[in-house]
Amino acid sequence: xxxxxxxxxxxxxxxxxxxxxxxxxxxxxxxxDLVGSLLLASLASLGGGVARDLIIDxxxxxxxxxxxxxxxxxxxxxxxxxFSGVERVKRVLVIFDAAGLALFCITGTVKALDVGLNPVSxxxxxxxxxxxxxxxxxxxxxxxxxLFDPRDIYALPAMLGAVVVVVLYLxxxxxxxxxxxxxxxxFSLRVLAWRYGWHAPLASxxxxxxx
Amino acid sequence: xxxxxxxxxxxxxxxxxxxxxxxxxxxxxxxxDLVGSLLLASLASLGGGVARDLIIDxxxxxxxxxxxxxxxxxxxxxxxxxFSGVERVKRVLVIFDAAGLALFCITGTVKALDVGLNPVSxxxxxxxxxxxxxxxxxxxxxxxxxLFDPRDIYALPAMLGAVVVVVLYLxxxxxxxxxxxxxxxxFSLRVLAWRYGWHAPLASxxxxxxx
Amino acid sequence: xxxxxxxxxxxxxxxxxxxxxxxxxxxxxxxxDLVGSLLLASLASLGGGVARDLIIDxxxxxxxxxxxxxxxxxxxxxxxxxFSGVERVKRVLVIFDAAGLALFCITGTVKALDVGLNPVSxxxxxxxxxxxxxxxxxxxxxxxxxLFDPRDIYALPAMLGAVVVVVLYLxxxxxxxxxxxxxxxxFSLRVLAWRYGWHAPLASxxxxxxx
Numbered sequence: 176x177x178x179x180x181x182x183x184x185x186x187x188x189x190x191x192x193x194x195x196x197x198x199x200x201x202x203x204x205x206x207x208d209l210v211g212s213l214l215l216a217s218l219a220s221l222g223g224g225v226a227r228d229l230i231i232d233x234x235x236x237x238x239x240x241x242x243x244x245x246x247x248x249x250x251x252x253x254x255x256x257x258f259s260g261v262e263r264v265k266r267v268l269v270i271f272d273a274a275g276l277a278l279f280c281i282t283g284t285v286k287a288l289d290v291g292l293n294p295v296s297x298x299x300x301x302x303x304x305x306x307x308x309x310x311x312x313x314x315x316x317x318x319x320x321x322l323f324d325p326r327d328i329y330a331l332p333a334m335l336g337a338v339v340v341v342v343l344y345l346x347x348x349x350x351x352x353x354x355x356x357x358x359x360x361x362f363s364l365r366v367l368a369w370r371y372g373w374h375a376p377l378a379s380x381x382x383x384x385x386x
Numbered sequence: 387x388x389x390x391x392x393x394x395x396x397x398x399x400x401x402x403x404x405x406x407x408x409x410x411x412x413x414x415x416x417x418x419d420l421v422g423s424l425l426l427a428s429l430a431s432l433g434g435g436v437a438r439d440l441i442i443d444x445x446x447x448x449x450x451x452x453x454x455x456x457x458x459x460x461x462x463x464x465x466x467x468x469f470s471g472v473e474r475v476k477r478v479l480v481i482f483d484a485a486g487l488a489l490f491c492i493t494g495t496v497k498a499l500d501v502g503l504n505p506v507s508x509x510x511x512x513x514x515x516x517x518x519x520x521x522x523x524x525x526x527x528x529x530x531x532x533l534f535d536p537r538d539i540y541a542l543p544a545m546l547g548a549v550v551v552v553v554l555y556l557x558x559x560x561x562x563x564x565x566x567x568x569x570x571x572x573f574s575l576r577v578l579a580w581r582y583g584w585h586a587p588l589a590s591x592x593x594x595x596x597x
Numbered sequence: 598x599x600x601x602x603x604x605x606x607x608x609x610x611x612x613x614x615x616x617x618x619x620x621x622x623x624x625x626x627x628x629x630d631l632v633g634s635l636l637l638a639s640l641a642s643l644g645g646g647v648a649r650d651l652i653i654d655x656x657x658x659x660x661x662x663x664x665x666x667x668x669x670x671x672x673x674x675x676x677x678x679x680f681s682g683v684e685r686v687k688r689v690l691v692i693f694d695a696a697g698l699a700l701f702c703i704t705g706t707v708k709a710l711d712v713g714l715n716p717v718s719x720x721x722x723x724x725x726x727x728x729x730x731x732x733x734x735x736x737x738x739x740x741x742x743x744l745f746d747p748r749d750i751y752a753l754p755a756m757l758g759a760v761v762v763v764v765l766y767l768x769x770x771x772x773x774x775x776x777x778x779x780x781x782x783x784f785s786l787r788v789l790a791w792r793y794g795w796h797a798p799l800a801s802x803x804x805x806x807x808x
Contacts, residue, residue: 378423
């Protein structure tokens with residue numbers, strides 16, 4: 176394994192950890208038990224990557240490298256012992272989720288380009304990887320997915336990040352530094368959007384939201 | 387690419403468009419924003435085909451041909467500008483959904499037969515393709531899936547259509563014309579079932595529905 | 598096909614049947630119709646195995662062997678004619694679900710080991726196979742998944758069973774008899790946990806459950 180692969184694996188595992196924490200936090204908020212926490216952490220953190228790997232037809236990393244099970248275990252233990260105080264959960268969850276989103280849209284897009292997908296499909300796969308795990312997490316926990324919450328933008332930063340990665344990659348300027356800058360951009364946009372309620376127009380020009 | 391492939395692609399993209407509109411309409415009805423509309427349109431319209439392609443182990447068309455992203459974009463714009471008036475949404479949604487169902491049960495079954503699946507499995511894959519995207523759409527939007535609504539039949543027309551396609555295919559009489567007739571049959575049965583409340587017996591002979 | 602394959606297929610189909618009954622029972626309880634019963638039975642009973650086969654990149658058995666459609670059909674007919682009396686449904690559902698869980702965690706883990714997955718990943722795939730179908734069943738029927746119900750343990754028996762199978766397999770002591778004993782252990786633990794409310798600690802040490 177060369178240095179580049181090591182860094183890619185580290186970035187992927189870090190993204191897995193962030194999403195795993197978001198899963199365990201949601202499990203805590205929903206009153207699930209420790210096993211449910213581990214399972215929701217695993218689904219949130221590994222689901223997007225498994226979907227990505229199935230689509231590009233490579234063996235899913237989560238089912239070939241036991242290292243991928245460490246972050247969900249860590250997250251479960253961490254949430255069990257460290258976090259307390261319901262009022263802070265939503266905030267912490269959003270921030271960990273944003274960090275996972277940022278890393279996964281970078282790693283997912285790069286993996287897509289590495290296997291030779293065209294630029295448009297690479298963006299689509301990067302976004303799918305980034306939003307997939309969080310979507311699964313919210314759906315199985317019977318929550319309205321954050322992805323569809325019209326009060327702040329969620330997928331748009333990931334789309335932008337995937338496009339930036341494609342441009343960097345095709346111009347030969349994708350490096351660890353520029354990749355980390357792209358991830359920081361996605362993270363910052365998502366957190367700022369949530370903090371200040373930046374939102375997109377509704378799906379219909381004429382209807383108001385009906386919940 | 388020969389003529390037959392062009393027609394197959396056109397039929398597939400048309401089905402994608404119909405399901406995409408159903409996704410954007412549901413997004414509008416749920417009060418999602420434009421990005422959510424694009425994502426729900428994409429999930430509804432591409433989800434069934436991606437599942438189909440993963441199962442028969444071919445590269446998912448949606449992630450290899452950027453043309454597949456055009457229908458969700460069109461649907462998002464169309465729903466944003468054109469549709470207004472909440473009272474009509476459900477009706478329009480059902481009709482577009484029926485059109486997607488009709489086309490996808492044809493194209494899905496044919497694709498299954500083309501890769502050599504046995505007739506029974508081809509029917510199963512055709513039905514999976516046809517109902518998969520709509521099921522994903524309704525589940526992530528936290529709706530009771532249309533698929534399971536006992537007030538009118540939904541999957542039965544698709545099952546019938548898939549069987550008809552298998553018979554046409556095995557007898558060498560599957561052509562554009564007979565394929566379109568089969569799709570029309572599925573569409574008509576589904577819309578009539580919805581309009582006139584044609585329904586199947588409940589899952590239990592003795593219980594009444596408890597909602 | 599040799600004897601071992603015949604037995605593996607029989608065990609798999611039996612697990613499919615148990616989960617199929619759980620799907621049809623839930624369909625009856627939710628007031629779905631007969632077609633919805635067949636579809637929910639199919640999703641519950643075939644979903645976990647299809648996910649397993651996609652992950653290990655073998656053709657999904659359910660889409661290659663029409664025999665896999667017989668259990669859902671049987672379950673649909675059985676639930677339609679045989680079961681009545683709402684008060685007993687939940688109990689019967691839990692027991693059939695437990696039987697499917699027990700068989701699937703054995704067959705899923707063995708299949709993973711057969712294709713050469715490492716022991717940790719084999720446990721993960723066995724658990725995924727075992728809980729996947731039931732999770733899909735509950736999610737599409739808009740129920741809080743049994744998997745996440747903190748009142749009794751659900752996934753833990755399956756995890757234990759998968760570990761037992763790995764140990765048996767690696768020590769060369771996996772036989773029909775020891776495999777059936779492992780399945781019985783999983784089934785018994787799950788049913789006893791449900792009957793006596795054996796539960797795990799909540800996901801957070803300090804919060805109480807909020808529903």
